[in-house]
Amino acid sequence: MRRSIIGIIDYGAGNCASVRSALSKLGYRTRLVNSQADFNGIDAIVLPGVGAFSTAMTALHDLQLVTLIRSWAYDGRPILGICLGMQMLAEASYEHTYTAGLELIPGKVVQLDNPKWHIGWNSLESHDNESNNHFLLDYIGSSFYFNHSFEFQAPSEYIVSITRMERPIVAIVRRDNICGIQFHPEKSQISGMKILKNTIKELLHA
């Protein structure tokens, strides 16, 4: 049986090594993607990310990947964004300066406040749209590793799961075959590997 190939968008600022290692452990073939040719033959793309939103979007533009990623999404093909990669799916971010995002899921990215950071292991809670996201229900209550200081504020219809500090914070968003995860599944040990496996599987077969 042919193993699926996952393209990892490599724009010079992501934690590609960790994501690649996790996907390989799960049995997927992986390919770093930073040009149009790299898209040939892949089955899904993962957009990782650590760092500032504006820098990351500039890097995507410089590599002429923005149009390619959007076209991929408009064709209904699977995309998974992780942490900053999830935030880049939004319409825009206010990190440092107003910066347009990939505009694949409605919503904006704003700074966390009081506390200013969300660092550590936190559990997932279900949201209203869980009927369409049964593949995630097993993970409600499980803890995952978060490390971010900005959050994705999305309309309720796109929110799959939340987590909680003083108030709810969006943990997972989904629009059709585009999914964003605020935490780091690749750094959330066994729970993370399981949710990563199920999410990719769901997106590949949706």
Place this chain on the structure above:
Amino acid sequence: MLRKRIIGVVTIKQNWVVQSFGYSEYLPVGKVGCVLVNLDRWGVDEILIQVIDRSKNKLGPDFELLEQIASLGLGTPLTYAGGIRTEQEAIDVIKTGADRICVDALLHDDPNVIREISYRLGAQAVVASMPVMIKDDKYHWFDYRFGKYMDISKEVLELLNNGVVSEILLVDAINDGVFDSFNEGILNVISDSNVPIIVFGGISRPEMMRRLLLKENVSAVSIGNFLNYTEHSFQTYKDQLSDMPIRPPVYLSDYEYRNESN
């Protein structure tokens, strides 16, 4: 609910994991890869590696080591400390597989670079390490490179308080490696700060961890030498702290998710 963390600290000198005693004596523990794989298998909440001979010898970050670690495919969050001098080095450390960076010597040498790193990577990726001691009712800040104590400058205190770093690794420098000896008084060094504190140095018993975890401004407790004395020590600590707001111990094998992807 956001859990408080128990962090495994791995001290590396000349490519070997060592036990550290008071920043002056070191005993070998073993190979880096073996120790990290064990901590990952035991499900520690986070791993902090500190390569203590990089800044001292002006060598920059140990990218060769980071690449070796990346090849291990650890599933545990990793914070790297050791030799970071510039914004680009910090970015490259993250690109090589670390999730966060920890700076110590840079606080002494050039706090402005820390501001630049924080702007580029986000404060959530930056931890400040502050080894301190109390002497004659005064707080002293330790520069481990030169073995000297000094006052904490206003500039550094401001940096710690204004959101440039997301956590402070507060180290009891004198009691580093000494059984059950962490001086809780050092928490007052930065009592005005609202930045969460990771405590480290001489923390070995669950009773002490419990006291520290109950403090509002403590986000994590770190253990170094004492993780190496018994098998599954991390899970044992967690079992004994099951009444605390921490993640339960992990015992599952990771083999079950392998090779089932398609």
